[in-house]
Amino acid sequence: MSWTFENYDRLLAALGEHIVMVASALALSLAIALPLGIWSARRPRIYAATITLTGILYTVPALALFALLIPVMGLGTGPAVVALVLYSLLILVRNVAAGLRAVPPEVIDAADGMGFAPARRLLRVELPLAMPVIVAGIRIALVMQISVATVAAYISAGGLGDIIFQGITQDFNEKIIAGAVLTSLLAVVADETLRLLERRLRPPAGLTDAG
Amino acid sequence: MLAETLRWPGEHQRVLLEATLRHLELSLAALSVAVVVALPLGIALTRAPGAAGFVTGIANVLRTIPSLALLVLMLPLLGTGYLPAMVALTVYGVPAILLNTYAGVRSVDADIVDAARGQGLSDRQIIRRIEIPLALPVMFAGIRTAAVQIVAAATLAAFVGGGGLGELITAGMGTLDFPELLVGALAVAALAAATELLFAGLERGIAGRRRAS
Numbered sequence: 001m002s003w004t005f006e007n008y009d010r011l012l013a014a015l016g017e018h019i020v021m022v023a024s025a026l027a028l029s030l031a032i033a034l035p036l037g038i039w040s041a042r043r044p045r046i047y048a049a050t051i052t053l054t055g056i057l058y059t060v061p062a063l064a065l066f067a068l069l070i071p072v073m074g075l076g077t078g079p080a081v082v083a084l085v086l087y088s089l090l091i092l093v094r095n096v097a098a099g100l101r102a103v104p105p106e107v108i109d110a111a112d113g114m115g116f117a118p119a120r121r122l123l124r125v126e127l128p129l130a131m132p133v134i135v136a137g138i139r140i141a142l143v144m145q146i147s148v149a150t151v152a153a154y155i156s157a158g159g160l161g162d163i164i165f166q167g168i169t170q171d172f173n174e175k176i177i178a179g180a181v182l183t184s185l186l187a188v189v190a191d192e193t194l195r196l197l198e199r200r201l202r203p204p205a206g207l208t209d210a211g
Numbered sequence: 212m213l214a215e216t217l218r219w220p221g222e223h224q225r226v227l228l229e230a231t232l233r234h235l236e237l238s239l240a241a242l243s244v245a246v247v248v249a250l251p252l253g254i255a256l257t258r259a260p261g262a263a264g265f266v267t268g269i270a271n272v273l274r275t276i277p278s279l280a281l282l283v284l285m286l287p288l289l290g291t292g293y294l295p296a297m298v299a300l301t302v303y304g305v306p307a308i309l310l311n312t313y314a315g316v317r318s319v320d321a322d323i324v325d326a327a328r329g330q331g332l333s334d335r336q337i338i339r340r341i342e343i344p345l346a347l348p349v350m351f352a353g354i355r356t357a358a359v360q361i362v363a364a365a366t367l368a369a370f371v372g373g374g375g376l377g378e379l380i381t382a383g384m385g386t387l388d389f390p391e392l393l394v395g396a397l398a399v400a401a402l403a404a405a406t407e408l409l410f411a412g413l414e415r416g417i418a419g420r421r422r423a424s
Contacts, residue, residue, distance in 0.1 A: 059407050060400045061363035067380045067396035071212065071389060147277030151367065154384070164283050168370060173287040180280035187275045 003174045018159035025084035037096025054090035062148045080157035088141035095137025099130025132201045139194035146187045219390040234375035238362045241300035249305045253312025274306040278364035296373025304357035311353025315346030355410035362406045
C-alpha cells in the first residue's frame with residue numbers, strides 16, 4: 001500500500017482529470033440531447049431517426065470509437081470528450097423524450113387553459129414533471145461515461161485510466177489496483193448520488209402517473 | 212490511408228480471421244458461463260427473500276464497475292492471458308442476466324402460480340412449466356444485454372493479453388499502423404452490431420412464439 005499513500009497527490013490529480021473530462025462531456029451531451037429530446041418527443045419520425053442514428057453510435061465499442069476518431073481528431077482530451085458525448089446521446093435523448101411524453105395530456109390542457117405560452121408551459125410544467133425520468137437517464141449516461149473515460153487514457157486523455165495503463169506497462173500491481181478501485185468507487189458514488197436525487201425528485205405517489 | 216485500409220484485410224487474412232475467432236470464442240465462453248451461473252442463481256433468489264436483497268445489491272454495484280477496471284483487477288489475481296479475460300468478462304455479464312431473471316420470475320402473476328400449486332404441481336414443476344416460460348422474454352432481454360456488453364468489453368481483453376480484435380487496435384497503435392488500427396476498430400464495431408442484431412432477432416422470435424401459443 002506504500003505506493004498509494006506516497007503518491008496520493010498523483011491519484012488525486014488523475015481523479016480530478018477524470019472528473020473534469022466526464023463533467024465537460026456530460027454538460028456538452030445535455031446541451032445537445034435536451035433540445036433534441038424536446039424537439040423529437042412529439043415527432044415520431046424524427047424521434048425514430050434520432051434513436052436509430054444514436055443507437056448505431058452506442059453499439060460501437062469504446063476502444064473502437066477512440067481508434068476511429070484518431071485519423072479525424074488525433075489524440076488527447078478533445079476526441080475523448082467527443083466520444084463520450086456521442087455515446088451518451090442515445091440514453092439522454094430517449095429519456096428526455098420518454099419523460100416529456102409521460103406528462104398527462106390533462107396537465108398540458110390545464111396549462112394551456114391557464115394561458116401558458118408553449119415555452120413557459122415547457123419550462124414550468126412539462127420539464128419539471130419529466131425531471132425524474134431525465135435524471136434517471138443522466139445517471140445511466142454518467143456511469144457509462146466514467147467507465148469509458150477510463151479507456152480514454154489510451155488515447156492520451158489522462159484521468160484514472162492513466163494510472164491503470166502505467167501499472168500495466170510497468171507491471172506494477174499496486175498501481176493497477178489503485179487506479180481500478182478508484183475508478184470503480186467514482187462510478188458507484190456517482191450512481192448512488194444520482195439515484196438519491198432521482199428518488200427525491202419523484203413526486204409523491206398519487207399526484208401524477210408520470211414516470 | 213483509405214486505400215491501404217481497404218487493402219489491409221486481404222493482405223492479412225489470417226491475422227484478421229484469428230483475431231475475430233478469438234474474440235468470438237472469448238465472448239461466447241464468457242456468456243455461456245455467465246448464463247450457467249446467473250440463471251439458476253436468479254431463480255434461486257426468488258425462493259430466498261432474505262438473500263435476494265443482498266445479492267441483487269451486489270449485482271447492482273457490480274454493474275456500475277467500469278469494464279476496464281474489472282479486466283485489469285484480474286491481473287494481480289490471475290496474471291495475463293485468456294483466463295483472466297474470460298473470468299472478467301463473465302463477471303461483467305452476470306449482473307444483467309441475474310437481475311433480469313430475478314425480476315422476470317418475480318413478475319409472474321401470483322394467481323397463476325397459486326393455481327398451479329393448487330393443482331398439485333411441485334415447486335420444481337412450477338419453475339419449469341410456469342415461471343420460466345412466462346419469464347422467458349425478460350430473462351432473454353438480460354442475456355441480450357450481457358452478450359452485447361461482453362462482445363464490446365472483449366475489445367479491452369487486449370490489455371490483459373487475452374487476444375481478440377482489440378489486439379489489432381493496440382498493435383496498430385503501437386506501431387502507428389493506421390490501416391491495422393482502423394480495420395480492427397471497424398471489425399469490432401461490425402461484430403458488436405451483428406451481435407445486437409442477432410439477439411434482437413432472437414428476442415423477437417421468442418416474443419412471437421409466445422404470442423402465437
